[in-house]
Amino acid sequence: MSTVKNWTDICNLGDLVDNSGVCALVNGEQVAIFKIKQRDETYYYAISNWDPIGKANVLYRGLIGSVADKTVVISPLFKQRYCLASGECLDDEQRQVNVFGVRVEGNKVQLALAS
């Protein structure tokens, strides 16, 4: 895999919803993008939208929460928790979802795609 990051515009910042997720279609792959406001900071995360246990494209519709100091999304199907930063499933060591680089440049939300 290339280490060179290829930042691609996905949508406008206004398309994101505070403390919740949206989904983008990127080269045929579904990516869930989250905007989390905690105290005065804003964090952005992007993970694969595919729920490997529920077997459906639904992670962006999950609830946001925290487990100790980890920020998680909770699958709307069977409630497994996935760490937004690492993609690990906190309820099943065997499972892991892909994590993508995400940043905001001006008014644009960008994803890092392997070139």
Add this chain to the structure above:
Amino acid sequence: MSANTVNIVVVGNGMVGHHFVEQITNHGKTDDSVHYNVTVLSAEPRLAYDRVHLSEYFSGKTADDLALTTPEQYSALGVDFHLDAAVVDIDKQAKSVKTKSGQTFAYDKLIMATGSYPFVPPIEGNDQPHCLVYRTIEDLEDISASSKVSKTGVVVGGGLLGLEAANALREAGLETHVVEFAPQLMAVQVDTGGGRLLRDKIESLGVQVHTQKATQRIEAGETSRYRMCFADGDFLETDMILFSAGIRPQDTLARQYDLNIGERGGIIVNNHCLTSDPDIYAIGECALWNNFIFGLVAPGYTMARAAASHITGGDVEFLGADMSTKLKLMGVEVGSIGDAHARIPGAQTYIYENQPDGVYKKIVVNREQSVLLGAVLVGDTSDYDTLLQYALNGIDLPEHPESLILPASGDAPAGLGADALPDTATICSCHNVSKGDIIAAFDGGACDLSAVKSCTKASTGCGGCSALLKTVVDSELGKRGVEVKKDICEHFAYSRQELYHMVKVGKIKSFDALVEKHGHGLGCEICKPAVGSIMASVWNDFVLEKPHVALQDTNDTYLGNMQKNGTYSVVPRIAGGEITPDKLIVLGQVAKKYNLYTKVTGGQRIDLFGARVEQLPPIWEALIAAGFETGHAYAKSLRTVKSCVGSTWCRYGVQDSVGQAIDLENRYKGLRAPHKIKFGVSGCTRECAEAQSKDIGIIATENGWNLYVCGNGGMKPRHGDLFATDLDDATLVKYIDRVLMFYVATADRLQRTSVWMDNLEGGLAYLQDVVINDSLGLGEELERQMQHIADTYQCEWKTAIESEESRKRFRQFVNSDESDKQIVFVQEREQIRPATESELDELKRSAKSAEQIIDVELV
């Protein structure tokens, strides 16, 4: 199979015979040194059923509801059973029995559980077609058939069973009479004073009571089918006569084969329930122990245990039984304990009678006034449990024994605490569970009421001991220092109820503000929806307002229930289950246009499945344009108010149940609660809407509405408790307002009303006190809060589709108008369903893209 096999033949499959089968097969599970080969021969066409609650057959229970077991369960236990197999012959030498069809069965041990038969007095003309008895389901079918062609019914016999039978006739709509030979009703259990009050109460319910009447002859009537001629020259005309003049032990078979029989009938048994033949036992109502026949189920069960124990080498004996009873006859509570008639020499009595309220209580104590010997309670049996414990355990009476039955002055309850009971105290007499057994269950690892119930079976028979059981369990939990942690999750060290108060009192309007003030972290799937629901209950804002969006579980955010493949169900409200043909057509058109799967649900509405997230707004737009609104199927809130068709159409209905259901559904729709809430409204006592299985159940009476609360269907079914009777519309709504708002304010997260009430200290009585007597002074406030919620109701879907901002949420992709190609449907029974995993694999393998397949499958 082990080398030792014992063939056991059980003759009779009543409640006691069935209990024996359970006991002996249970023993086999723990001890496999001997194999018990059990054969059951029943004269009836069905397996054991609950005869104690037989009269409920008339209030809608079916034979299946009353069944205590099923052929499948017996087969699983390895029990060989034969129905319609009356035994006609015992061969004591060959040790075998023969049934009427000629089959023979060899036994090592024979159990006679033949029960009893109704005694029909030798009256001339007692064998006519509409002269019936009350014992089996077949008898009830006959009574039911006869009542359809009768206007008047007479029950001969004013005992316990006779009054139950009279109630059945009354409920069947007959003009009902009770004819009793003795000077009073229930002469065995109740004294003269109690009998007088009982008679008044029963007559006030429209049943005419005739005491001291000896029927001599039944002849053809002039105005009715029959005329009953009494010894004193009077007569009474009636279309049907039901004999309930006591029972006689069914001992014919035993007599023919010279087992020892009592002078007045009954197979004589010893403490092991063994008859005069060392391999034949007799149990239940056919057995005579110490010259006494026990006509109740609990002693019969004890006999079954004694016989099973003797066969398996145990040491349980039958040593007589307490014949105390508590029951409700036509809504009149009656209790009788021990020496009700004060026949023990030296007995002293205390009597309390309150005629205006229709309450009569008497206690019988010994000469020294130190021990309770007996009691009679009519009109109010709330003291029964306490008195019974005093009597059974010989607990020292208080200095003024009368304090046990006098109305409590002040707030000190006269109840006997669980701690005062000795370990030997019987808590559940049906299953013979003592306080010691319950403590042993805790020692064995049980840690709550349901665990205790399932391992001891306590309170699973007649259920009369449930309140006492809970007291004992709670006290034991307290002693063990069990503290139930009420923290809702790691983010808040508070219960839902505490959070509710914080939100309300602190006027907190967002999750962020709440977590900042009282919690930490970002929340989770437990606290966020709970807080969302609290905010909605308290402030009733639109759930998709920005501050609340992130709180909602996906179902609340997308206003639909997510299904297994990520699509949603669409459930419009169909209040009371009433829908016009035009609206039905719209549902069909919408479903067809978007290719949705349709199903009629148990809540009397129509669910549309398979809507993609981006299809939700246009689907709802079409539905709302046709006059539909959201059904809140996705929310913890009021779901449906189920109704029967009611007096408008039904021949039996006494009130307009559909109209009432629609009004109630419209009042409470949108109310956010700790869990979903369901209502039912039935137009008459036949209860076709199954209202008693709902959180709020309403059953029409001729005078208004009876309100039942805190019932439940689903995983843990529970009948609702009768809360108030004969309410007018306004009072009904007032009570429901108060009950529901109190529930919303005080219940735990995801706690259904049934569990909530069971956990309220004081239970039903406390809730009645809060709602009916306004004991907390909260009544008007609760009504005001409910009115606010009703006034600020909005259809969430209407609000959602009207707002561009909200509509933006319903996109699969923020950067594309495509839809999710991994959602694949296939056809089944002419509708869509999600493709299974193997079907998806199959489709992938066939090297077509999912898109092509959808086209092929769906077009």
